[in-house]
Amino acid sequence: MSTSTNQEKIKVRLYYWNARGRIQAVRYMLEDVAAKYPNVDYQEDFEILEKAAEDWPAHKADRSISGPFGTLPVLHWNDTHIIAQTLPIGQFIARKFDLYGKPKSANEDPVVFQALIDGVVSCAYTDVIFNIFMILWNQVDFDDPNHPYARLVKRVTSDFKTLNDLLAKSSTSFFYDQHEPTIADYFVFYGFTLAKDFHSALLPADEDTQALSKLEQEMKSRPALAKYFNEGRLYNRFSGSPTEQQYRAKIAAKKN
Ligand SMILES: N[C@@H](CCC(=O)N[C@@H](CS)C(=O)NCC(=O)O)C(=O)O
Incomplete structure (x- = not known):
């Protein structure tokens, strides 16, 4: 189901390093999503590269922060789920917010x-x-x-x-x-x-x-x-x- 059709509040927190890295395309998607859907509360949280030696080992070990694989990026969805891995995060957002487009012809699958x-x-x-x-x-x-x-x-x-x-x-x-x-x-x-x-x-x-x-x-x-x-x-x-x-x-x- 597309999120565009319902008005429930959605909390989205993208968590990644302070660099473009793997996730920059998803950042752009989420900026457009947040502008289009007033029910979406989107913010980014950053893991700071310059403090990685002090901070990251504990954050990595805490799977409630770093998700099932202990790597970034992760997307915290509504404080209920952590979506991990760059492509699945992007694909999840695309499915939720109609960013897959539509075939030109109604007959196309x-x-x-x-x-x-x-x-x-x-x-x-x-x-x-x-x-x-x-x-x-x-x-x-x-x-x-x-x-x-x-x-x-x-x-x-x-x-x-x-x-x-x-x-x-x-x-x-x-x-x-x-x-x-x-x-x-x-x-x-x-x-x-x-x-x-x-x-x-x-x-x-x-x-x-x-x-x-x-x-x-x-x-x-x-x-x-x-x-x-x-x-x-x-x-x-x-x-x-x-x-x-x-x-x-x-x-x-x-x-x-
Ligand atoms: N296959 C994952 C790889 C994620 C990944 O390796 N992330 C790196 C940063 S770009 C990371 O978290 N490195 C720290 C670590 O592995 O402890 C994806 O595409 O998101």
Whole structure:
């Protein structure tokens, strides 16, 4: 059942580190959800990376905080359930708040349509976002084609081209002819902006990013997301990697 149709109060607490990390796409989803549904009381709680050594072991051990797997992100739902793992959290929110869209034709099976949307989500999360973090944690030298993780750079670039080509076939700015973003658009938007903020080598040629750039503009102009960015709530920090700052400074220095 969709939550949009009933007015019961819903308490949602997303709990993650103070970085973009795995969860940024879900943050965007929840900002839009909270703006659309007045019955949703949404807030974020943060585990602070800078205090991880002191705080995290106890929080991890307390499964009423860190959920069944003792990892973040988790979503505390109505103080009754803890939903764990990034993709299931995103998919749960999408199911609850109608972020799976609708097939163009009434004859199309909605379960099949949901699987098409989830295909895009999985490509964006597992193949693009996760690999970008592998590249970051392993400090890939973008000028060294023989770096052990250099093939991941090619993989991410190629997946962006595939996502762009698929999106270009849509009659709207969103995947599969939707007039409002689905979970797929939130994940691809995050992956694309993360790559842009990280390194241009992760992106295909400009002509192969046109549809993704249009998606980015559409998403950034959504009132709740524009407010999020204007309030400076997007973390500059991507990950919990202890070498991220130094690695990104090195990359930035090479660009100049
Ligand atoms: N498969 C999980 C992985 C979650 C995960 O590994 N989270 C990391 C942070 S990004 C974590 O909590 N690390 C601390 C720990 O494992 O103690 C997901 O996709 O959410």
